[in-house]
Amino acid sequence: MNNKKIMIYGAYGYTGELIAREAVAKGYRPLLAGRSSQKLQPLAEELGLPAMAVCLDSSETLERTLRDIDVVIHCAGPFSATAEPMMLACIASRTHYQDITGEMSVYQLAHSMNAEAKAAGVVLCPGTGFDVIPTDCLAAALHKAIPTATHLSLGFDSDSPLSPGTAKTSIESLGVGSAIRRNGEIEITGHAEFSRTIDFGRGEKFAVAIPWGDVATAYYSTGIPNIAVYIPMSPRRAKKMRRMNRFRWLLRKQWVQDWLKRKVDKSVRGPGEEKRAEQQTWIWGEIRHDRRGERKIGRVVTANGYDVTVHGSLAVMEFLLDYKGPGGYFTPSKLCGYELVERLPGSGQIKIGID
Template sequence: MNNKNIMIYGAYGYTGELIARQAVAQGFRPILAGRNAQKLQPLADALNLPAMAIDLDTAEILERSLQDIYLVIHCAGPFSTTAEPMMRACLNSRTHYQDITGEIDVYEAAQRLDGAAKTAGIVLCPGTGFDVIPTDCLAAALHNALPSATHLTLGFDSDSKLSPGTAKTSIESLGIGGAIRRNGKIETIGHGQLTRRIDFGRGDKFAVAIPWGDISTAYHSTGIQNIEAYIPMSPARAKKLKHLNGFRWLLRSRWLQNWLKSKVGRSVQGPTEELRAGQKTWVWGEVRNDRRGERKVGRVTTANGYDVTVSGSLSVMQYLLDYRGEGGYFTPSKLCGPKLVESLPGSSAIDIKIA
């Protein structure tokens, strides 16, 4: 077993705990870390692992805590607040960084740190979970199948419940709107503004564009200039979502954000192991070159998104434990290759067809 020190930060959150428990099951002994010692210690005791209570607000203390850490799996949201301090601390301590975010702004921040990561010789790879391993790998495979593609559309269909952390991230997006990439630039659009019908893998469904992480990552993985991402949604719910556009100014307010997140904290729990075991995810993608009239469609089926996040994070971790390449910002497919998703438990092979 590799003896390089691994830290799981935010280990007592829903997904952080799943990753910590599976890491132990695979024979690893990560250091568990987070901001709240009282929440952290019971898990550390249960798993017989070392624990460190570390606040992200003091850069000097954080960097000192990472001096002997080879790699951090960052699981503490909201990543819009926590990711950049941890990434900068990893740069200064020369610690590889990965996280489980799905937030576009975090990916773009990591990409802006590419030069610094190259200089430090460390990898920055945000999004090593369901956000965005399956869609990122499918995007890369589709681009390989149609290198001249000018447009990429991605999406997924799942019955999974949200964890508290994912629900809180969704609340943050309410005041911002949707997102697409047009001619290489990320553009904000209204909630429910773009719709289409898609067969994700279990029948044709009405779908709505969402600000999924691939609006950032798929561009860096493929270079395709025009990108959209979709999930299925009933037309009635899409209409309600569209009505929120007139209140985005209010939904951005700190007091309302805090109130909504407090309700999530009291009422939302992630899916049980039994529920996750019975839920698959259907991932779909399309590339096209309108000038040439070429179009290809790809699909891959995965396990429940949270199980993908656990297995994906640990797969990338194991890849980095033996890493000998250069530093920099990487998407999962750029770091580990498009077949990464196929190697995860519960995943099918990527299937691409001419449409």
Template sequence: MNNKHIMIYGAYGYTGELIAREAVARGYHPVLAGRNAQKLQLLADELNLPAVVIPLDAQETLEQSLLNIDLVIHCAGPFSATAEPMMRACINAQTHYQDITGEIAVFEAAYSLGDRARTAGIVLCPGTGFDVIPTDCLAAALHAAMPSATHLVLGFDSDSSLSPGTAKTAIEGLGIGSAVRRNGRIQVTRHGQVTRQIDFGRGAKFSVAIPWGDIATAFHSTGIGNIEVYIPMPPGRARKLQYLNTFRWLLRNNRVQNWLKAKVNKSLRGPSDTYRAKHKTWVWGEVRNDRRGERRVGRLVTANGYDVTVSGALAVMEFLVDYAGDGGYFTPSALCGAGLVEKLPGSSALDITSG
């Protein structure tokens, strides 16, 4: 077993706990860390692992805690608030960083810190879960099939329910809007504004563009300047989503945000093992060069998104514990190759065909 020192920060959250349990099942002995001493110690005692309570707003303490750590798997949301302090601490402590975020702003922050990470000789690789391994790998494979592509469209179809952390991230986005990338620049769009029909693998469905992480990451993986990401949505629900545009100013209010997140805490616990096993995900992508009239379509099927996050995060971890390459910012496909997703349990092969 590799003797590198691994820390899972936010280990008592829904997904962090899944990752911690699977890491132990694989024979690893990570340090569990987080901000809630009671929740942290309960899990650490059960798994017979060391635990350390570390606040993210005490930078010097955080950096000292990382000095003997080779790699952090950061699982504590909301990543909009937690990721950058941890990334900066990892750079200063020369500790590799990965997380399970899907937030565009976090990916862009990591990219902006890439030069510092390169100088420190460490890797920053956010998005090592379902956000964004499957779509990022598909994007890279599609770009390899059509290097001249000027447009990239991605999407996924799943019936899975949400964990509390994912629901809270979605709530934060309500007051911002959706997003696409146009001519290399990220553009905020109105909720439900960009739509199209897509066959993700279960028949054509009305679909709505969402502010998925690939709006940032796929650009860094492929260099393609026009990117959209979709999920299927009933037209009636899409109309309700469009209605929210009128109240985006209100949905940004801290009191409203806190009220909505409190409701999530009371009502969501995350899907069970049995539920996750029954709900896989269909991932779809398209690249085009309209000037040449060329098009390629890619598809794959993966396990449930949360199971992909567990296996994906640990696959990247296992890649990094023996890593001897350059430091800097990386997307999952840039770090581990487009074939990463095909190695995960429950994933099909990437299938690229002519349009």
């Protein structure tokens, strides 16, 4: 097991560091990598690990570095800018790729590179964290319950605060809007345009649709043509979000985006270990076949999103270290099976029934 080589790129970010520390605790010795040697060195010295600074725009150096690597866990966002060069380098060096993105555009990009990855025998599996392991696995389990379903709704309820990277990704979506999938196509909608009342697992709550990664990935996992993802939100906040739709043009401006992200750098810190241990996440899903009147509800409770990301990424990494199958693009449930979420520390069993 430990003779295989792993790279964690973006290891000095909040989540990258958590993954690196847990990898060492499990007996692995990953190569820590990122753009800044100054930021890499303290963590590498503390953990006794090798480190290498390499920029993603230096494709030849990156490919050369990856030739001896079996699996990359890519943790450096924004993934809309960093995923493509890393995926291309992984395909060229025949290195399996996974990341912790939540950005729909990255899932669409990986899906579009399926043929190239398959020809190289390389697995591309973005979204091996909280986005999208729990919801993707629940979607796959629900699809097994109603294989001919026409509609899928997913959602989650969590008290966990945002990490800096997740907060920045959320800022990028402010100027774009929300999204659903309708009749097989992704449709950009206004913020909080779609709402409903949902019992995620701890009582009914008002919820709104968000541009979560499953709008892309659940379609790749299930083929269901109509998909939406919800989170709880107070009606008052939803009203503010709807007002914000008038200013999406302004929120797309680069100077506004940069200003908001600087505020994140100054004020947002990921939760500590003690805080994470206190938090759980309630995952919910509804699948239905409208014409036949079939409907089922699924739920699963997991640890907080950051611990899911750490343990989920390492579980997929371990799967890929022993992987003998074909290359190509995979969602987590397509690669490892929908039971993946149930195997993660702090997760319960998926339960499907009729509410």
